[in-house]
Amino acid sequence: MSKIKKNDIVKILAGRDSGKTGKVLTVFPKKMKALVQGINMVKKHSRRKSNDQQAGIIHKESSIDISNLMVICQKCSRAVRVGSSKLSDGTKVRICKKCKEII
Template sequence: MAKLRKNDTVVVLAGRDRGKTGKILAMLPAGKRALVEGVNFVKKHARRTRDDQQGGIIQKEAPIHVSNLAIFCKGCNRPTKIGIDVLKDGAKTRFCKKCKEVF
């Protein structure tokens, strides 16, 4: 089970955007990278297309490796580690390892 999911609030631990907080916009299929709102912006040169007559340079989030991210716990008000519990019926829940808040 992937520890991070879409719409989680995460903190960037490493790289250019270290310390930034954002929401996960999407997880990439492999589950190793995530697109995070406002993080890891790159400039892309967009070609003029039928839909976009403007073209030019646009800024877009680039995926960041999940090992550089930590979930932000509202209970602790800081980045934290996720624990995973397996319930009797096989369902899994994620919780904060420090304050036990369930995500």
């Protein structure tokens, strides 16, 4: 089970963008990778496919390994480990390991 979900705000722990924060756009659970907005940008050379499309070099996000990401808790505003807990109604939720608040 991946502890990082779509729309989470995460901090980058390793790589050329370490220390930066961004919003998760997509998670690929089988590959254990995620796309983070504005992080791990690569240049892709594209060919013109139709008359209205421009050819050239496009900057786009590349996937980054989930082990290099850490969720930022909205309550305590820092990168934290994520745990899980069951509520009284039986719903499973993610919690911050520092402040015990629901993420």
